[in-house]
Amino acid sequence: MAIRDWPIKRKLTAILLLISGLVLVLTSAAFVTYQVVTFRQTMRNNLATRSRILAANSTAALAFANEADATELLAALKYDPHMVAAALYDKNGRVLATYPVAASADLVPPAPQPDGYRFEGGRLVGFTPVAQGGNQRLGTLYIASDTKAVSDALRLSGIIAVVVLAIAMLAAYALAAALQGRISAPILALADTAKVASTGQDYSVRAPKFGEDELGVLTDAFNEMLRRIEQQKQELQQHALGLEQRVAERTQELEHRNEQLKRNAAELLASNTELDAFAYSVSHDLRAPLRSIDGFSQVLLEDYAAQLGDAGRDSLQRVRVASQRMATLIDDLLKLARVTRAEMRTEPVDLSRMAQEIVAEIQRATPDRPVEFAIAPGLLAQGDSRLLRVVLDNLLRNGWKYSAKRPQPRVEFSALDQNGDRVFVIKDNGAGFDMRFADKLFGVFQRLHSASEFEGTGVGLATVRRIVNRHGGRVWAEGAVDQGASFYFTL
Amino acid sequence: MNHGKILLVEDNPDDVALTLRALKSHNITNEVIVAQDGVQAIDYLFGSKEEQRAPTDLPAVVLLDLKLPKINGMEVLQRIRSEERTKVLPVVILTSSDEERDVIEGYKLGANSYVRKPVDFVEFTKAAQQLGLYWLLMNRVPPAPRGP
Numbered sequence: 244m245a246i247r248d249w250p251i252k253r254k255l256t257a258i259l260l261l262i263s264g265l266v267l268v269l270t271s272a273a274f275v276t277y278q279v280v281t282f283r284q285t286m287r288n289n290l291a292t293r294s295r296i297l298a299a300n301s302t303a304a305l306a307f308a309n310e311a312d313a314t315e316l317l318a319a320l321k322y323d324p325h326m327v328a329a330a331l332y333d334k335n336g337r338v339l340a341t342y343p344v345a346a347s348a349d350l351v352p353p354a355p356q357p358d359g360y361r362f363e364g365g366r367l368v369g370f371t372p373v374a375q376g377g378n379q380r381l382g383t384l385y386i387a388s389d390t391k392a393v394s395d396a397l398r399l400s401g402i403i404a405v406v407v408l409a410i411a412m413l414a415a416y417a418l419a420a421a422l423q424g425r426i427s428a429p430i431l432a433l434a435d436t437a438k439v440a441s442t443g444q445d446y447s448v449r450a451p452k453f454g455e456d457e458l459g460v461l462t463d464a465f466n467e468m469l470r471r472i473e474q475q476k477q478e479l480q481q482h483a484l485g486l487e488q489r490v491a492e493r494t495q496e497l498e499h500r501n502e503q504l505k506r507n508a509a510e511l512l513a514s515n516t517e518l519d520a521f522a523y524s525v526s527h528d529l530r531a532p533l534r535s536i537d538g539f540s541q542v543l544l545e546d547y548a549a550q551l552g553d554a555g556r557d558s559l560q561r562v563r564v565a566s567q568r569m570a571t572l573i574d575d576l577l578k579l580a581r582v583t584r585a586e587m588r589t590e591p592v593d594l595s596r597m598a599q600e601i602v603a604e605i606q607r608a609t610p611d612r613p614v615e616f617a618i619a620p621g622l623l624a625q626g627d628s629r630l631l632r633v634v635l636d637n638l639l640r641n642g643w644k645y646s647a648k649r650p651q652p653r654v655e656f657s658a659l660d661q662n663g664d665r666v667f668v669i670k671d672n673g674a675g676f677d678m679r680f681a682d683k684l685f686g687v688f689q690r691l692h693s694a695s696e697f698e699g700t701g702v703g704l705a706t707v708r709r710i711v712n713r714h715g716g717r718v719w720a721e722g723a724v725d726q727g728a729s730f731y732f733t734l
Numbered sequence: 735m736n737h738g739k740i741l742l743v744e745d746n747p748d749d750v751a752l753t754l755r756a757l758k759s760h761n762i763t764n765e766v767i768v769a770q771d772g773v774q775a776i777d778y779l780f781g782s783k784e785e786q787r788a789p790t791d792l793p794a795v796v797l798l799d800l801k802l803p804k805i806n807g808m809e810v811l812q813r814i815r816s817e818e819r820t821k822v823l824p825v826v827i828l829t830s831s832d833e834e835r836d837v838i839e840g841y842k843l844g845a846n847s848y849v850r851k852p853v854d855f856v857e858f859t860k861a862a863q864q865l866g867l868y869w870l871l872m873n874r875v876p877p878a879p880r881g882p
Binding site for chain 2: 522523527528530531532533534535537538539540541542563566567569570574577
């Protein structure tokens, strides 16, 4: 496991141990080294002193080249177990005496080396000059001791150091283990709380605070966050509840409205059916009596012409005219009703072509009343072609009817653009009307001229308005008395 | 003028009188049988238990009004067209109704012609004259079905 993944406890303990260990090791090393160095120094000094003493005692033997005395002197070294070898050289460098007596070449060098005390080849060796009085050098004393003392001392120090190190590390470990809790406990508590909060979705838990240090600050901030989350969660829940409620209310409202709409539709259907039946019976039942009225009036006129006299004949004639007019009114009303009921089928319609067909019909029916028709080409619209035909038929025939008395009657059908809308215009140069009564034009049975001036039932424009309205458009008229009229409509 | 009979099925007595007058005024003197409702018309054509009509007694043309009490005109027409004897009998629907669906239904059920009765009596007589001239004179009546 990578070091960064160790638990905090282990990390902290490891750090503490590492630091303590390092300190201890360095200290011990320093101590040991110091020990060794001073010990060697002491050893050297001791040897130097010993050497000098021995050299001083050896002057006589050397001066007289007394080999036996020299050997005896050297043999005293046997009392020091650390002395390995010694030798006296005369001033020519020849060996006079050695200790041990039979010493091999590796113990005693054949010739003296330069003066001084040094560690060489695992031994401490020294070459001391032997001199008498002034500067007369008589020879050299060679002395060598082993370095076991140093090694022993070193070993001892080492052992002591290691033991101290171990004890200290144990103590450090114990202390570290005990004290790292100060740091890690708050962290662990925080980590635990965080885990509980996130896995259990329980935001009501809080981390315990251990002190006012940075961990305390962290714990505070963390707890604050939890509190905030808890709060927001509650708010959200409430919102959701509120929303659900509103949705339920809305749904209910919608259902209500739906029910209402369905009821309305059913009612409309019912009344439409009634209207249908009504119109049907009207078309049949109302006409029959009219036929009788007209018929028998005619019978009277034919059979009793002589007895009736002019006045009588006139009366009957009026009766006939009236009943026929009523029949026309009924028919026009029926047409108006049919227009309202009819299903609309929207498709592109060529109004120019339709107008031309209507104009052709009019001209065929009354060749004796020539009227000039000017129809703009390419007038197209979207709508129900049958209903639009009724509109054009009514408007064109009106134009034709009201301009017939003119010397040069003229009816125009064109279109213009007004505020982005397409407006169709049918204009005639006929009798026109007084603009003060313009709003009455489109009323049912409303007329602005008497029947003697111009025939008509006053239903045609009402029909036109109904159809135009069903197409979502408007219809209006402008005119002046004796100056013709213009009828505008949009779809 | 041939001697075919006209069966006039009409419930309104005024209309009957006017129709008869109209026919007479144009010298259409064929016998006119009047049925005042659908039942009478069917009885005449197919006979009731009491009297069985012989096939040759079928009228040359039936002038059929639609609004009739008891059985209405469309049903009479249906009945006429469903019997072998009268399947090809010329029927002219003569009615006040201008309703499109009546026209469609009439032709669907097999009427030969549909005429709207005008209110203006002068027009009415003209129509009657034209009908009479056409159906009684010009039109070839289908021969009576042979059989037992």
